[in-house]
Each structure stands twice: as structure tokens, then as C-alpha cells.
Amino acid sequence: MSGTAGTPAADGPYDLLLLAAGDDVAVAVRDLAAGPWRTSDGRVLRTSGPVRLGHKVAVRDIAAAEHVVRSGMSIGSATAPVAAGDWVHTHNLRSDYIVTFAHRGGEA
Amino acid sequence: MTTSPAPLLGYPRSDGRVGIRDVVAVVYLVECARVVADAIAAGRDDVHVIGFGGCYPSAYAYRMLEQLCTHPNVGAVVLVSLGCEGFDREALARTVAASGRPVTTLVIQALGGTRSTVARGRAWVDATRARSARGRMVPFDLADLVAGTICGGSDGTSGITANPVVGRVFDRLVAAGGTAVFEETGELIGCEHHMAERAVTAELGAQIVGRVEKAAAYYTAMGHGSFSPGNAEGGLTTLEEKSLGAYSKSGSGPIHGVVTPGQPIPAPGLYLLDVVPEGPPRWGFPNINDNAEIAELVAAGSHVVLFTTGRGSVVGSAVSPVVKICANPETYRRMSEDMDVDAGRILEGREGIDDVADEVLDLLHAVAGGRPTASEELGHREFVLTYKSSEPTGPACLPTVR
Numbered sequence: 001m002s003g004t005a006g007t008p009a010a011d012g013p014y015d016l017l018l019l020a021a022g023d024d025v026a027v028a029v030r031d032l033a034a035g036p037w038r039t040s041d042g043r044v045l046r047t048s049g050p051v052r053l054g055h056k057v058a059v060r061d062i063a064a065a066e067h068v069v070r071s072g073m074s075i076g077s078a079t080a081p082v083a084a085g086d087w088v089h090t091h092n093l094r095s096d097y098i099v100t101f102a103h104r105g106g107e108a
Numbered sequence: 109m110t111t112s113p114a115p116l117l118g119y120p121r122s123d124g125r126v127g128i129r130d131v132v133a134v135v136y137l138v139e140c141a142r143v144v145a146d147a148i149a150a151g152r153d154d155v156h157v158i159g160f161g162g163c164y165p166s167a168y169a170y171r172m173l174e175q176l177c178t179h180p181n182v183g184a185v186v187l188v189s190l191g192c193e194g195f196d197r198e199a200l201a202r203t204v205a206a207s208g209r210p211v212t213t214l215v216i217q218a219l220g221g222t223r224s225t226v227a228r229g230r231a232w233v234d235a236t237r238a239r240s241a242r243g244r245m246v247p248f249d250l251a252d253l254v255a256g257t258i259c260g261g262s263d264g265t266s267g268i269t270a271n272p273v274v275g276r277v278f279d280r281l282v283a284a285g286g287t288a289v290f291e292e293t294g295e296l297i298g299c300e301h302h303m304a305e306r307a308v309t310a311e312l313g314a315q316i317v318g319r320v321e322k323a324a325a326y327y328t329a330m331g332h333g334s335f336s337p338g339n340a341e342g343g344l345t346t347l348e349e350k351s352l353g354a355y356s357k358s359g360s361g362p363i364h365g366v367v368t369p370g371q372p373i374p375a376p377g378l379y380l381l382d383v384v385p386e387g388p389p390r391w392g393f394p395n396i397n398d399n400a401e402i403a404e405l406v407a408a409g410s411h412v413v414l415f416t417t418g419r420g421s422v423v424g425s426a427v428s429p430v431v432k433i434c435a436n437p438e439t440y441r442r443m444s445e446d447m448d449v450d451a452g453r454i455l456e457g458r459e460g461i462d463d464v465a466d467e468v469l470d471l472l473h474a475v476a477g478g479r480p481t482a483s484e485e486l487g488h489r490e491f492v493l494t495y496k497s498s499e500p501t502g503p504a505c506l507p508t509v510r
Contacts, residue, residue, distance in 0.1 A: 013457045027264055029457075052343065053265065053343070053436065053438060054263045056264065056343065070349060070352070071352055071353075073352045075298075075346050075348050075352065076345065076348060088345065089343070089345050090340055090345055095333075095347050095348060096348065097297050097324060097333070097348055
């Protein structure tokens with residue numbers, strides 16, 4: 001893991017990648033500890049906990065039952081209120097098609 | 109397109125297609141003949157084992173093996189039969205012979221068992237190889253190529269880096285007159301209406317929507333979607349999130365048609381391979397693993413398969429080379445010997461999607477010219493074919509509009 005809590009890494013232009021303008025979530029480009037990180041659209045977002053590479057954090061507050069948009073398309077509905085900076089995964093997002101099957105809620 | 113200027117040379121086949129490899133396929137027609145087939149192929153890089161393990165006949169397995177035995181990368185065929193299985197070995201041998209390829213059928217029960225059949229098979233392969241070494245090669249270019257794509261071991265990086273790279277490669281391959289195949293309607297759930305807008309006719313668009321709905325119903329009956337625990341551990345939360353990442357492999361161009369497994373692609377363009385059977389589920393999951401899908405992409409005519417992975421896969425394939433495009437920079441560093449392309453550098457902002465797409469096109473050119481891929485060098489020649497029901501698509505799925 002590069003970077004430590006509260007210290008944005010200096011070896012890349014951003015830490016959280018927003019895939020499309022208007023997306024509700026951004027993707028961690030490396031394993032990140034809790035803390036303020038740079039987004040690819042030039043903002044700073046404080047993550048509320050660690051986020052692993054490839055995982056998502058909310059870039060805005062999301063209400064329960066709201067659709068969550070990534071790459072401009074809905075990837076499911078929030079099952080609980082999500083605050084900006086929270087990790088978004090199987091504990092607070094569900095498919096609108098077929099239920100996700102995962103060990104330990106996908107927490108690895 | 110940044111392809112090297114060197115002309116490509118390939119193996120001409122009687123149907124006009126050109127092979128980028130000249131493989132002898134040793135085909136077991138029931139599991140009982142598999143060890144004999146393995147022994148015939150043992151120790152030879154250009155002799156690949158494919159086959160079907162079931163004893164009962166299957167129209168799907170027959171069509172698959174027919175397409176594979178007459179695949180442009182295959183130059184000769186050894187059919188290995190135990191003797192009592194249900195597979196129609198005579199019909200397959202006739203089809204292969206009609207394609208101009210050398211073919212022999214070895215029936216283990218008639219030849220006196222394991223050793224004598226292996227010896228006969230190895231001698232036939234030696235003699236056939238010696239003759240084919242004198243064959244002429246012909247020039248070809250990317251317009252003659254068929255490339256398939258599959259993602260396996262996907263994670264949150266796949267849909268951001270490697271899959272869009274393949275999409276870009278597909279756009280350019282099809283623009284150059286080539287053929288590209290993407291697949292797994294069950295992994296495109298949520299993208300059906302977007303795909304329909306890309307279809308060259310409204311009728312084809314309606315077919316695509318219906319086929320994705322069929323896939324959703326099928327997977328619902330199976331109990332869960334095409335989504336493995338590793339996908340979730342890698343950061344993918346829902347099937348539709350995985351879908352939109354997988355979908356980006358198809359690029360942005362028009363979709364020219366839909367084919368089903370065992371059905372050859374009729375003309376250049378971009379095709380969706382619908383791997384989900386018709387009707388109620390009968391033999392389990394549409395494909396039990398990535399290699400069953402790769403076998404179907406190859407049977408569709410793919411000379412090469414672009415395999416994107418985030419979590420890390422090591423597999424290759426019989427008959428056609430597999431190019432491994434690694435989406436995740438950490439996986440690439442950990443498993444680089446199994447990877448051909450490091451697309452994770454896009455994630456780290458080191459290069460753009462077009463830069464990596466250029467590299468893949470250059471590599472595609474080199475592999476078409478004979479350079480072995482990582483999985484070929486490591487000896488990966490996986491092959492999986494199981495029971496399935498599938499029906500070839502009709503004119504609604506194959507409009508002639510370009």
C-alpha cells in the first residue's frame with residue numbers, strides 16, 4: 001500500500017477515479033487508508049475508512065433506495081443511507097437484477 | 109493504427125480463411141478416449157487435445173467440434189474414439205476430409221487398446237507434420253482476423269482499464285475490415301437497451317434485448333448470476349456493475365449480428381455470441397467456467413482471444429492463442445509471467461486507453477505472425493466442452509446491413 005492516512009500519495013495524479021461526470025461513486029486506484037484523498041476531478045474527499053484498490057466510495061450523500069450511478073449507468077440501489085466518503089459495497093448496495101453471491105459480504 | 113509494416117504470413121484453408129497457427133487437433137470423442145488422446149499429443153507444442161467427454165450424443169457438442177476441427181488454426185485432425193460412444197465420428201471425419209484437411213479416425217477397441225492406438229496416432233501425426241512442413245504460406249492482414257474477447261477473474265479495475273482497451277481495439281479491428289466477437293449475455297444484464305441502440309437494425313436490437321432477458325431468467329433459475337465471490341472481493345458489488353465493465357469490451361461501433369455457440373460468423377463485423385441456451389435450464393450453467401466460453405469463441409472462428417483479467421488468470425486455450433490483458437497493476441506485478449499486457453498503468457495515470465490499445469494492436473499483429481503469447485509459452489491449452497442445448501440464430505440476428 002502506498003500512501004498513509006491523511007497524506008495523499010505523491011506518486012500519482014489522483015487517488016480516486018471518477019469514471020463519468022455526475023457519477024455517485026469514485027474508484028480507488030490503489031489501497032487507501034481513511035483520510036482525505038484527491039479525486040480525478042480535482043476535489044478532495046475524506047474517506048471514512050480504508051478502501052481497497054478497485055473498490056468504490058460515495059462522492060455525495062446517497063439516500064436509501066436511491067439508484068447509485070457509476071460510469072453514467074445505474075449499478076443498483078442503496079440499501080441504507082450512504083454518506084460522502086463511505087465505502088460502497090454489498091453492505092449498502094444491491095442489484096436491481098439478480099442478488100449478488102459472495103463470501104463474507106465480499107469483504108475479503 | 110500502429111501496426112508493424114512486416115507482412116503477415118498464414119496457413120491457407122480451402123474455405124478461404126487463413127490460419128495463424130497450424131495445429132494438429134487430437135480429438136477425444138468420449139472421456140474414455142481422453143488419456144489415449146493426451147498420450148498421442150504428449151510433448152508436442154503444435155498438437156492440441158480437444159474433445160467431448162459425454163457418452164450420449166449432443167448436437168451442440170457435435171457442431172462445436174465440427175467448427176473446431178475445421179477452424180483456420182487447425183491443419184490436421186486425429187479423431188480418437190473408444191468405439192461404443194454415441195458421437196457420430198464418421199460424419200465428423202467426412203466433414204473434416206471435405207475441408208481438405210488430413211484426418212484419421214482411431215478406434216481404440218478395434219486397434220487393440222491403449223499402446224497400439226497411441227503408437228498409431230503418434231506415427232500418423234509425425235507423417236502428417238512432415239508433409240505439412242512443406243506447405244506454402246499466404247499473406248494476410250488484420251482484415252482477415254477474427255478476435256474474440258472474454259473477461260475472467262474480473263475486479264473493480266477490469267471495467268476501467270483492460271476492458272475499454274479491448275473496446276478500442278475492437279473498434280479499430282472492425283473499422284479495418286476485421287471481425288470481433290464479444291459474449292455472455294448473462295454478463296451484459298443492464299446493458300441491453302444500450303446495445304439495442306447500437307444494433308444495425310431495429311429487429312436485431314429487439315433480438316438482443318430478448319436474449320439478455322432470456323439470460324436474466326436463466327441465471328435467476330440457476331440461483332445466482334454470473335458473479336463469483338472473487339468479483340465482489342475485487343470491488344464489484346452488483347451484476348449490473350460487472351456488466352457495464354464487461355460491456356466496454358465491445359467498443360462503441362455498430363453491432364452487426366448475434367450468433368450462438370457452434371455457429372460460424374458469416375461476414376466481417378462486430379458480433380455478440382449468445383451463450384445462454386434457449387428454453388428452461390437443462391444442463392446447468394450456460395458455461396461452467398472461462399474455458400468453456402473461450403472454446404465457444406474459438407469455435408465461432410476466433411483466431412485469437414483477448415482475455416482481460418483483474419484478479420489474475422493463467423489460462424490459455426487449445427487451437428487459438430489467448431492474449432492476457434491485465435487490468436490491475438498490483439496483479440500485473442504479482443503475476444507478470446502470465447500476462448501479455450499491463451493495462452493497469454491506465455489506472456495509475458501513467459498512460460491512456462489509446463496508448464495501451466496501440467500496444468495490443470501491435471501485439472495482435474505479432475501474435476498473428478507467430479509470436480507465442482504468455483499462455484502459449486507456459487503450455488496452457490485448456491479446453492472445456494460440456495452438454496448444452498443451442499440453436500443457430502436466424503436472419504433477424506444476422507442482418508446483411510453493414
